[in-house]
Amino acid sequence: MPDGAIITLAAIAVIALAASIVVAARARNRSARVRTETAELRARVAEIAAMAGGLAHEIKNPLSTIGLNAQLLDEAVADLPIDEQERGRITRRLGTLTRETERLKGILEDFLEYAGEIRLHRATAPLAPIIDELCDFFLPEAEKRGVRLRPDLPPVPVHASIDAPLLKQAILNLLINASQALETVEPGAPRELIVRLNPGPTPSLSVIDTGPGMTDEQAARAFEPYFTTKSGGTGLGLPTTRRIIEAHGGTLTFNSQPGKGTAFTITLPAAQPAGPNTDDRQAATE
Numbered sequence: 320m321p322d323g324a325i326i327t328l329a330a331i332a333v334i335a336l337a338a339s340i341v342v343a344a345r346a347r348n349r350s351a352r353v354r355t356e357t358a359e360l361r362a363r364v365a366e367i368a369a370m371a372g373g374l375a376h377e378i379k380n381p382l383s384t385i386g387l388n389a390q391l392l393d394e395a396v397a398d399l400p401i402d403e404q405e406r407g408r409i410t411r412r413l414g415t416l417t418r419e420t421e422r423l424k425g426i427l428e429d430f431l432e433y434a435g436e437i438r439l440h441r442a443t444a445p446l447a448p449i450i451d452e453l454c455d456f457f458l459p460e461a462e463k464r465g466v467r468l469r470p471d472l473p474p475v476p477v478h479a480s481i482d483a484p485l486l487k488q489a490i491l492n493l494l495i496n497a498s499q500a501l502e503t504v505e506p507g508a509p510r511e512l513i514v515r516l517n518p519g520p521t522p523s524l525s526v527i528d529t530g531p532g533m534t535d536e537q538a539a540r541a542f543e544p545y546f547t548t549k550s551g552g553t554g555l556g557l558p559t560t561r562r563i564i565e566a567h568g569g570t571l572t573f574n575s576q577p578g579k580g581t582a583f584t585i586t587l588p589a590a591q592p593a594g595p596n597t598d599d600r601q602a603a604t605e
Contacts, residue, residue, distance in 0.1 A: 378427060386420040389413050426553050437566040439482040443590040446479055446522060447472045450514050453487055457494050461512060466501045468494075471515040478590035479522045481567060486587075489563040489571075490514070492556045493526040493583050499549055500530035500581065521589060527582040533575040541573065 393413045396406055454470045461468035494512070501510040511529040516522075533541065540546045542561055547554035564571045568588045575581040 378423075382420055382424050382427070386417055386424070389417045389420065393417070430553075430555065437485070437562060439485065439566055441480050441482055441567075443478055443480055444483055446477045446481075446516055446524060446587075449483060449487060450490070450516055450524065453490055453494070454514055457491065457498075461494075461498055464498050464502050464510075466498050466510045466512050468498075468512045468514075471513050473516055473518045475518050477516055477518045477522050479587040480590055481587060485563050486567070489560040489585065490524070490526065492560045493585075496556055497526055497528035497530065497581070497583075501528055503531055504529070521586055523584055523586040525582050525584045527580065529580040532577040532579055532581055534577060538573075538575055 393410060396409050396413065399406065450470050450472065454468055458468055494514070497512050501512060504510060509529045513527045515525045515527060517524060537548060542557050543554070544558045545554040561571045564585050564587075570586045571583065572586075573581060573583045
């Protein structure tokens with residue numbers, strides 16, 4: 320091969336090597352920049368979440384004072400020497416003020432619950448007693464809504480690694496949602512609400528209702544914060560429930576058929592070997 324050709328090939332190889340080095344360096348720089356920007360974004364989101372939580376607390380405290388004073392005013396109005404018609408008008412307005420104050424407090428409490436940190440105190444525990452206790456607790460509310468509530472528990476014990484109070488809260492949210500949905504079914508239609516515990520290597524439990532089910536749009540937005548189809552609802556119950564279950568390392572899924580009902584299924588991690596309780600922490604921004 321002529322010397323000129325060899326030199327040309329060597330030059331091309333050097334240029335190609337230099338180009339690959341430049342490309343690799345740029346890729347590393349982009350990757351480092353993306354990591355930095357991601358870290359900054361996470362820090363910013365955490366800062367905003369903390370500010371929002373603080374703001375919610377600041378709003379909640381005076382709301383409690385407003386609600387208390389509205390109740391005291393309502394009691395005072397009863398003793399005023401005024402016309403009964405005027406007394407009734409003032410009482411109705413104070414009642415509206417009290418209800419709206421309580422509604423706003425509820426929204427703030429749901430927000431703080433959803434946006435706040437979830438701290439788990441895990442322990443291996445049987446699930447059947449938890450479901451039995453919850454059904455017994457919720458039964459009066461279900462009966463008031465004309466709903467037939469029943470647990471469906473297997474004959475074998477089912478254990479999972481859980482934070483029992485938080486898991487109860489998650490299941491209770493599902494029971495409340497299901498019972499509210501069942502209120503909308505036509506008179507004479509079955510209003511069944513079942514809490515079924517499913518044994519197996521991966522424990523799971525299902526909350527099943529015979530309610531109206533969800534449309535495709537409702538199903539697509541079910542876990543979207545502040546999305547609700549209920550009057551007075553905050554739309555944070557399902558997102559909060561999913562956060563609790565995911566903090567356990569589990570999943571929350573559902574299957575819904577319009578006109579037939581909805582089934583939410585919680586899958587939990589299998590029970591860990593016996594030992595001391597463990598604490599986990601999940602930040603609101605994760």
